[in-house]
Amino acid sequence: MTDLPTGRACPDCGEPMADLRSHNARQCTNGRCQLITGWHLAPGQKPLIGSNRIDRKEHDQ
Structure with missing residues (x-):
């Protein structure tokens, strides 16, 4: 299944x-x-939307 320019295609329709x-x-x-399907990140994958303060703390230490 591939992403279309308008979004990922529904597996049913x-x-x-x-x-x-x-x-x-x-x-x-x-x-x-x-249809509603789960959409979870891969193990270890960081979310695209989040606070950049988390990364700053990791880099400052």
Whole structure:
């Protein structure tokens, strides 16, 4: 499964999926199948959105 310019395709219907980052999920955007799938980071992967203070503390020590 690859990302389309409009978002990752739904595995059920092929329509784009919206990222629900605060819920760690993706939801189909077509309004019919209403599929919601989990979307979790790989082990050790840092979130793209977060406080940059965490990185500063690691580098200052």
